[in-house]
Amino acid sequence: MKRSRTKKNRMLPEFAFPVRSLSACFPRWLRRCFFRLKPPPKYIPPLGSGKMSARRRVLAQWRGVDLTPLETARAVRARRVGDVLPQVTKDLHMDQRRAEAEIVKVWNSLIDPNIVAHAQPVGVRKGTLFVNVDSSVWLSEIVRYRRKEILDRLQHSFGRDLIQRISFRVG
Numbered sequence: 372m373k374r375s376r377t378k379k380n381r382m383l384p385e386f387a388f389p390v391r392s393l394s395a396c397f398p399r400w401l402r403r404c405f406f407r408l409k410p411p412p413k414y415i416p417p418l419g420s421g422k423m424s425a426r427r428r429v430l431a432q433w434r435g436v437d438l439t440p441l442e443t444a445r446a447v448r449a450r451r452v453g454d455v456l457p458q459v460t461k462d463l464h465m466d467q468r469r470a471e472a473e474i475v476k477v478w479n480s481l482i483d484p485n486i487v488a489h490a491q492p493v494g495v496r497k498g499t500l501f502v503n504v505d506s507s508v509w510l511s512e513i514v515r516y517r518r519k520e521i522l523d524r525l526q527h528s529f530g531r532d533l534i535q536r537i538s539f540r541v542g
Contacts (some may be wrong), residue, residue: 374419385526388424394542399518431433437474467533470533471495472526473529474495474529474533474534477528478491478492481522481524481528482521486509487516489504489505489506489509490505490509490539491503493542495533495534498534498535498536499535499538500525500537501538502538502540503541503542504535504539504540504542506541507541510540510541512537513539514539520535521537522534522536522537525537
């Protein structure tokens with residue numbers, strides 16, 4: 372390490388002096404990459420052309436190209452929420468999900484209290500109601516003797532299309 376003298380004639384290491392530029396502190400390979408980057412532009416143009424300029428319209432007319440379908444496709448079509456919301460709820464199957472949540476809520480009042488104490492519904496998927504049971508003893512009791520009764524009660528209350536079968540598991 373080189374040593375240099377200060378005003379008071381003391382020997383100090385070279386790095387103790389203030390550096391003229393920040394780039395001198397970094398290795399050459401890093402300076403080449405980092406310090407030559409240009410700042411981002413102040414205005415970033417939007418993607419796509421947006422409105423057609425007069426020049427583009429004249430060029431399209433001269434070329435014999437009809438650009439009205441492109442212009443209508445690019446136009447933003449705002450719609451009312453009341454018009455869009457029914458289709459969104461239909462696409463997300465919200466009615467079916469609401470019924471699935473109702474099954475979990477109504478389980479306690481619909482099924483025998485002895486079974487409710489040891490079995491709780493977890494959810495419905497593709498027509499199958501999944502139920503967690505406390506122990507294997509209760510699992511065998513419910514599967515052997517009570518499955519049909521539970522399925523009939525739930526299908527009577529919610530319909531056969533929503534609950535087609537029940538799957539019990541220890542959990």
